[in-house]
Amino acid sequence: MEMSQYLEIFMEEAKEHIQSLNTGLLCLEQNPTDKDVVGELFRSAHTLKGMAATMGFKQTAKLTHRMESSLDLVRQGLLTPDSNFISTLLHAVDTLEELVESAASGQEDEEIAIEHLVAELPVQGDVESGGANEVAAAAQVSELDEHAMIVLRAAASQGMSGYRLDVRLAPDALLKSARAYMVFQRLEQQGEIIHSEPSVPDLEAERFDDRFSVWVVTAATNTMLQEEIENISDVRSVVISSLDDLPTGNSTGNSEHPANAARLRVGKSVRVDIARLDHLMNLVSELMITRTRLTQISKDLDNIALGDTTATLNRVLLELQDEVMQVRMVAVEQIFSRFPRMIRDLSKQLGKEVDFQITGQETELDRTIVDEIGDPLMHLLRNALDHGIEPVADRVKAGKPAEAQVLLSAYHRGDSVFIEVQDDGRGIDTERVKQKAVQRGLISSQEAASLDDDAVHKLLFQPGFSMAEQITDVSGRGVGLDVVASKIASLGGRTSVQSELGKGSVFTIVLPLTLAIMATLQVRVDAERYAIPLSVVDQTALLKRSELDYVEHRLAMAYRGQTIPVLDLRQALAVPTSFSPPDDVYVVVVFRGRKLFGLMVDELLGQEEVVVKPLGRFVDRCPGVSGATILGDGSIALILDVMSIA
Numbered sequence: 084m085e086m087s088q089y090l091e092i093f094m095e096e097a098k099e100h101i102q103s104l105n106t107g108l109l110c111l112e113q114n115p116t117d118k119d120v121v122g123e124l125f126r127s128a129h130t131l132k133g134m135a136a137t138m139g140f141k142q143t144a145k146l147t148h149r150m151e152s153s154l155d156l157v158r159q160g161l162l163t164p165d166s167n168f169i170s171t172l173l174h175a176v177d178t179l180e181e182l183v184e185s186a187a188s189g190q191e192d193e194e195i196a197i198e199h200l201v202a203e204l205p206v207q208g209d210v211e212s213g214g215a216n217e218v219a220a221a222a223q224v225s226e227l228d229e230h231a232m233i234v235l236r237a238a239a240s241q242g243m244s245g246y247r248l249d250v251r252l253a254p255d256a257l258l259k260s261a262r263a264y265m266v267f268q269r270l271e272q273q274g275e276i277i278h279s280e281p282s283v284p285d286l287e288a289e290r291f292d293d294r295f296s297v298w299v300v301t302a303a304t305n306t307m308l309q310e311e312i313e314n315i316s317d318v319r320s321v322v323i324s325s326l327d328d329l330p331t332g333n334s335t336g337n338s339e340h341p342a343n344a345a346r347l348r349v350g351k352s353v354r355v356d357i358a359r360l361d362h363l364m365n366l367v368s369e370l371m372i373t374r375t376r377l378t379q380i381s382k383d384l385d386n387i388a389l390g391d392t393t394a395t396l397n398r399v400l401l402e403l404q405d406e407v408m409q410v411r412m413v414a415v416e417q418i419f420s421r422f423p424r425m426i427r428d429l430s431k432q433l434g435k436e437v438d439f440q441i442t443g444q445e446t447e448l449d450r451t452i453v454d455e456i457g458d459p460l461m462h463l464l465r466n467a468l469d470h471g472i473e474p475v476a477d478r479v480k481a482g483k484p485a486e487a488q489v490l491l492s493a494y495h496r497g498d499s500v501f502i503e504v505q506d507d508g509r510g511i512d513t514e515r516v517k518q519k520a521v522q523r524g525l526i527s528s529q530e531a532a533s534l535d536d537d538a539v540h541k542l543l544f545q546p547g548f549s550m551a552e553q554i555t556d557v558s559g560r561g562v563g564l565d566v567v568a569s570k571i572a573s574l575g576g577r578t579s580v581q582s583e584l585g586k587g588s589v590f591t592i593v594l595p596l597t598l599a600i601m602a603t604l605q606v607r608v609d610a611e612r613y614a615i616p617l618s619v620v621d622q623t624a625l626l627k628r629s630e631l632d633y634v635e636h637r638l639a640m641a642y643r644g645q646t647i648p649v650l651d652l653r654q655a656l657a658v659p660t661s662f663s664p665p666d667d668v669y670v671v672v673v674f675r676g677r678k679l680f681g682l683m684v685d686e687l688l689g690q691e692e693v694v695v696k697p698l699g700r701f702v703d704r705c706p707g708v709s710g711a712t713i714l715g716d717g718s719i720a721l722i723l724d725v726m727s728i729a
Contacts, residue, residue, distance in 0.1 A: 090138070090186075090187075090189055092268070093134055093135075093138050093186075094183065094186070094187060096130075096131075096134060096268075097131060097134060097135075097143075097179075097183045097186075098183065100127045100128075100130060100131045100134075101131075101176060101179055101180050101183065102420055102421075103123065103124075103127045104124060104127050104128065104131075104172075104176045104179075105173070105176055105420075105421075105423075105424045106420060106423070106424075107120050107123050107124040107127065108124065108169055108172050108173055108176065109423050109424060109427060111124065111164055111169060112164070112166065112169045112427075115163060115164045115165075118158070121154060121157050121158050121164075122158065124154050125151060125154045125155060125158055128147050128150045128151040128154060129147075129151050129283070130271075131143070131147045131179070132144050132147035132148050132151055133264065133267070133283050133286075133287055134264065135147060136260075136284075136287040136288075137260050137261055137263075137264045137287055138186070140182065140186050140191050141191070142182055142191050142193065142195065142197055143179060143182045143183065143186070143191065145197065145201065146175060146178065146179060146182070146197045146200060146201065147179065149175075149200070149201045149204045149206070150172060150175055150204060152204070152206045153168075153172070153204040153205055153206065154172075156205060156206070162205060168205075171200070171203050171204060172204070173424070173428075174200060175200045175204065178195065178196075178197055178200060181195050182195055182197075242302075243274070243300050243301060243302050244300065244301060244302070244304075244305075244325065245298065245299070245300045245325070246298070246299055246300075246301070246305055246308060246323050246324065246325055247296060247297070247298050247323070247324045248266075248270070248296065248297045248298075248299065248308065248312065248321055248322070248323050248324075249294065249296050249321070249322040249323075249324070250263075250266055250294065250295055250296070250297065250312060250318060250320075250321055251293055251294050251318075251319045251320045251321075251322075252293040252294070252317050252318060252319055253293070253317045253318075253319045254293050256293065256317035257317075259289050259291070259293070260286060260287055260288070260289045262315065262316070262317050262318065263286045263287075263295060265315050266297065266312055266315060266318070267279075267297070269311045269312060269315065270297060270299050270301075270308070270311075270312075272311075273299070273301045273302075273303045273307070273308065273311065274299050274300050274301025274302065274303065275299065275300055275301070276297055276298070276299050277298050277299065277300060278297075278298040279295065279296065279297045279298070280295065280296045281295060293319075305323045305325065308321075308323060309321055309323060355410075357450060357451075360407075360410060360411055360450070361451075363407055363410075364407055364411065367400075367403060367404055367407050368600065368694040369694075370400055370403075371400065371404065371600070371692070371694050372694055372713050374393070374396060374397055374400050375691075375713075375714065376717065377389075377393050377396065378393050378397070381393045404600065408449075408596075408597060408600070411449050411450050411451075411597070412447040412448065412449060412450070412596075413447060413448065413450050413453050414444060414445050414446065414447055415443070415444055415446050415447070415448055415453060415456075415493045415500075415502070416444035416445065417453055418453055418456060418457050418460065419441050419444045419460075419491060419493070420444070421457065422439070422441075422460070422461070422464055422491065423439055423441070425461065425464065425465075426439040426464065426468070426489065427439075429465065429468050429469075430468060433468060433469065433472075434474065434475070435468060435472050435474065435475060435487060436475055436485050436486040436487065437468065437472065437486065437487050437488075437489055438486050438487065438488050438489070439489050439491070440488070440489070440490050440491070441490075441491050441492070442490065442491075442492040442493075443492045443493035443494045444493065446493040446494060446495060446500060448500055448594065448596065449596060449597040451597075452574055452594055452595075452597070455570065455573075455574055456502070456570075456571075456574070456592070456594070458566065458570065459566065459567040459570045459571055459592065460491070460502070460504070460592075462564065462566055462567050463504040463564075463567060463590050463592075464489070464491065464504060466564065466590075467489055467504055467506040467508065467588070467590075468489070470508075471506040471508035471509065471510075471587065471588055472487040472489070472506055472508040472509075473487075473508055473509050477509075481585070483507070487506065487507060487508060488505075488506065488507045489504070489505070489506045490503070490504075490505040490506075491503070491504055491505075492505070497618065498595065498596055498602060498617065498618050499593050499594060499595060499596070499618045500593070500594045500595075500596060501591060501592070501593055501594075502591070502592040502594065503589055503590065503591050503592075504589070504590045505587065505588070505589045505590075506587050506588055507586065507587040508587050508588065509584070509585060509587075510582045510583050510584040510585055510586055510587055510588055511539075511540065511543070511580070511582035511584070511588055512584055513536055513539040513540075513584075516539050516540075516542055516543065517531040517534065517539060517542075518531075519548070520542045520545075520548065523548060525542060525545055525548060526542070536582075537678060540579075540580040540582070543564050543580065544564045544565060544567065544568040544578065545565065546565045548564070548565070567592075571592055571594070572724075572726060572727075574594060574595070575594070575595045575601075575616070575709060576592060576593050576594040576595065577592075577593050577619075577674070577675070577726055578590065578591065578592055578593075579591045579593075593618075595616070595618055600692055600693070600694055600695065601614075601616055601617075601618075601692070601693055601695050601722070602616070602617040602618070602690065602691075602692050603615060603616055603617055603690070603691055603692070603693050603712075603722065604616075604617055604620050604623075604671065604687070604689075604690055605687075605688035605689055605690070605691050605720065606652075606669070606671065606682075606684040606685075606686065606687055606688060607684065607685050607686040607688055608652050608653050608656070608658050608684050608685050609653065609658050609659065609660060609685060611658055611721075612688065612714070612718070612720045613652070613684075613720060613721055613722075613723050614691075614693055614712060614720050614721070614722045614723065615671060615673065615682070615722075615723050615725065616722070616723075616725075617690065619673045619674045619675075619725050619726075620671060620672070620673055620674075621672045621673060621674060621679060622642075622671075622672045623669065623670070623671050623672070623687060624640075624642075624669070624670045624672065624681075625667060625668075625669055625670075626640065626667070626668055626669075626670055627666060627667060627668075628666055628667075628668055629666075631649060631668075631683075634646060634648075638650070638651065638683075640670065640681055642672060642679065642681070645679075647672070647678075647679045647680050647681060648680045648681070649670060649680065649681035649682075649683055650680060650681065650682055650683065650728065651683045652682050652683060652684050652728075653683075653685075655682075655707065655728050656707055656728075665685070668683050668684075668685075669683070669684050669685065669686060669687050670682065670683050670684075671684060671687075673725045674725075675725065675726060682725070682728070693712035693714075693720070693722070694712055694713070695710045695711075695712060695722060696710060696711050696712060696713065697710060697711075698710060698711055706727055706728075707723060707724055707727055707728045708721045708722065708723060708724060709722050709723070709724035710722040
């Protein structure tokens, strides 16, 4: 059995630990005395070191070992983590990320330099004179024992259990260190490992025969642990002993927060390739199309038995659809967690003080969408820091706090997810935007004079537009907000801007929960049938043509105390007319950003959940259309992209 079989597991686990290191180091920079954070960092570095050594990635193992040794100094109180120390560790984490990415092929890139980082990270002898390696090692063991006692006490106070597992491998087992790694991985999914014999380095180096012992605290039962470990290949036997003599008294040192000292990962999960989830969703989609056709057949035949069967099938299918959707949902935290590090580095580069806050990170989106919104959000945040936030001197002069506020938030509203990037910076100077747009030839001087604030804000998303005076590493190339608008539109979403000069700006992204299944309003124009996403529909109305009027040569209607433009969908889509339009017309009021406009159609056919199908590469750029769906009678209806129609 080759180690390459474990490469995928290693990559996934390594990325999680790297993200944990990034997050933990930023927390440590804000709270240098937080021993719990130091413990989490130490464990992440230690685990990543063991994984890398097991896989044979020597550079990764060497660098993480050095990081572990430096963090141990902090844990022992021998080193205070100042800003320079944190920066060095963050640089080491960046290098680790490069090493892990290079390991995707099964081999590290030996050209990635780590020696300068190894030299910069302090170890025991650098901060404590006269300490021999043996003495340092003894101190480390002593600290490990103390840490184990703290965890045991915390676990006991929470009703957790402690177990010793004596694991015996088959005498002829190959890659014993890999088997030990798999045992550790299974146990870490159930609780927290606090000790092992032989030591982890000895296990990694296969300096043991066919037996080793592991101490773990967990909420799982010994039966569950038995089943988990015995299912691992080449494990001959597992003997589990309960630690009945768990100490329950108060501990010393960093036991001030026992709940944090034993952060256990309780519960079972399984990793599934996203391709399998996509295939499962496609199968559900095909079932939904078949269900719709059966429903139509049932209505046509007026068969009660068939109708009841179809209703039962519909109920079960809706439950299946909901479960599949929930499996595909992931928290936006997966993306949001990348940005604190970026904000820290960028604020230092720009010489600005920024308080970056995140809310709503538990908000869930379809995995496909979450994977695609990282770059747009990065552009918006970089734009906020570079263009939105003023230099410290300018803020103080304007009577603002020196430290700027940047907020990244996410929340659900209906069938959509709203993501906002808000800052308390200078806001958008609409007159200056107009001048830049005229200079770049995007609009004429006459057009600029007639633009309202909303229209000016839309100019920011035009290709090639930039407010930067010169090109830098951060901005000035005119590709940022254009990329944002294009990417969000491709995901079926929309962008909008609110800004007040001198007070700040809010960039809002509205996204559908999923791209696979969509709630729509079915409409008819002449003989053609179209689907309008319900997420953009505000209201419907039946009007007489005489109730419509022309305002500035455009068809308009009165709606909730305001006048909104009305677009004849027949003309917008160039639908051939086979009969004279009736006097009664239906108008669907839809959102375009924060503005409203009406779509005039011939008939409303009702609401329906549809399966979104791509148009194909030959017609994927059809204006006003974002996709298609198959209806119950087998016909095809186009899904309208109202953002591009207006």
